[in-house]
Amino acid sequence: MNKNVIGIDIGGTNLRFGIVKKTGQIIHKIVRPTEADAGKNAVIKNIINGIDEILYIAKVKKNSILGISLAAPGFIDIDKNIITFSPNLPGWRNVNLGRIVKDSLGIPVTIENDANAAAFGERWLGAGRNSSNLLCITMGTGIGGGIILDNKIWHGDKGMAGEIGHITVNPDGPLCNCGNYGCLEAYSSGTGIINRMIDAMKKGKKTALLSMIKNGINEITPEKVFLAAKKGDQLSLELVKDAGRYLGIAISDFANLLNIKTIILYGGLVSSFSLFAKRMKEEIIKRTIPSFSKEVRVLKAGLMQDAGIIGAAGVVFQKNGLLRFCSVRHFRNN
Numbered sequence: 001m002n003k004n005v006i007g008i009d010i011g012g013t014n015l016r017f018g019i020v021k022k023t024g025q026i027i028h029k030i031v032r033p034t035e036a037d038a039g040k041n042a043v044i045k046n047i048i049n050g051i052d053e054i055l056y057i058a059k060v061k062k063n064s065i066l067g068i069s070l071a072a073p074g075f076i077d078i079d080k081n082i083i084t085f086s087p088n089l090p091g092w093r094n095v096n097l098g099r100i101v102k103d104s105l106g107i108p109v110t111i112e113n114d115a116n117a118a119a120f121g122e123r124w125l126g127a128g129r130n131s132s133n134l135l136c137i138t139m140g141t142g143i144g145g146g147i148i149l150d151n152k153i154w155h156g157d158k159g160m161a162g163e164i165g166h167i168t169v170n171p172d173g174p175l176c177n178c179g180n181y182g183c184l185e186a187y188s189s190g191t192g193i194i195n196r197m198i199d200a201m202k203k204g205k206k207t208a209l210l211s212m213i214k215n216g217i218n219e220i221t222p223e224k225v226f227l228a229a230k231k232g233d234q235l236s237l238e239l240v241k242d243a244g245r246y247l248g249i250a251i252s253d254f255a256n257l258l259n260i261k262t263i264i265l266y267g268g269l270v271s272s273f274s275l276f277a278k279r280m281k282e283e284i285i286k287r288t289i290p291s292f293s294k295e296v297r298v299l300k301a302g303l304m305q306d307a308g309i310i311g312a313a314g315v316v317f318q319k320n321g322l323l324r325f326c327s328v329r330h331f332r333n334n
């Protein structure tokens with residue numbers, strides 16, 4: 001019997017559940033609130049209830065499920081199936097989510113970092129489907145990344161590979177959420193753009209953004225900064241161009257280090273790609289080894305919101321020998 005996998009993308013706002021075939025097709029999908037603020041136990045309950053619900057709605061029996069695969073934000077001990085720390089899930093430290101879900105449902109459980117899962121989804125069926133090696137950068141509130149090397153997720157020694165958001169792009173730059181200064185995330189993430197705008201306004205710089213935030217600086221969002229930039233606001237334009245510039249610097253460092261030419265951008269900020277793409281590309285051309293610089297391709301993600309579900313499921317199919325990539329150009333399913 002062809003078994004399916006339940007892929008679950010655990011976001012700060014929503015839990016996205018999908019029953020995925022070994023072709024990558026999602027045969028049923030539901031989205032439920034995460035309720036992260038209600039605490040760890042509430043989220044775990046929502047995950048387990050969501051799995052029960054999707055099995056019930058899709059009329060799928062547990063014994064036809066090969067495994068459950070959770071794409072979770074934060075640091076994962078993939079050997080122990082433990083979420084060691086998750087900044088977006090308050091109170092989550094050393095949570096043995098794999099064992100809890102397995103004990104509750106009796107189905108094998110895998111946990112993968114969400115950026116890694118998205119990268120694998122993009123490799124399998126998204127913008128990276130012709131690339132054995134790639135970097136997928138998630139651009140949202142923060143900046144994450146997943147690296148695919150030889151068609152597999154590269155985890156590194158401690159499972160934390162791909163944290164491109166915390167590459168230093170300016171040693172004298174602004175404070176980052178991680179405690180360091182001048183990380184890519186401090187310039188090119190949603191939080192980075194907001195913080196830099198607030199900082200500039202406090203220093204007295206003029207911006208047309210003021211007309212969009214009648215109730216104070218708490219109303220600043222990256223979308224509003226992008227909109228103001230589009231309308232020609234100089235300060236917003238400067239910050240958006242900086243976001244592109246530092247992203248380009250980080251990409252060229254990565255491309256020089258690993259000789260990987262496929263870079264995929266994923267996440268909420270990618271919808272404003274056209275505003276920062278030019279500045280990003282200039283840096284990539286300027287800083288990447290000349291014989292390689294023109295080959296570096298920065299692509300928008302192909303799967304968008306389903307990348308986490310599909311990628312998480314794909315990891316289980318690959319582990320079980322049911323998903324094999326034949327070459328850089330083709331893949332096949334057994």
Ligand SMILES: [Zn+2]
Pocket residue numbers: 165166167176177178179180183184185
């Ligand atoms: Zn950082």
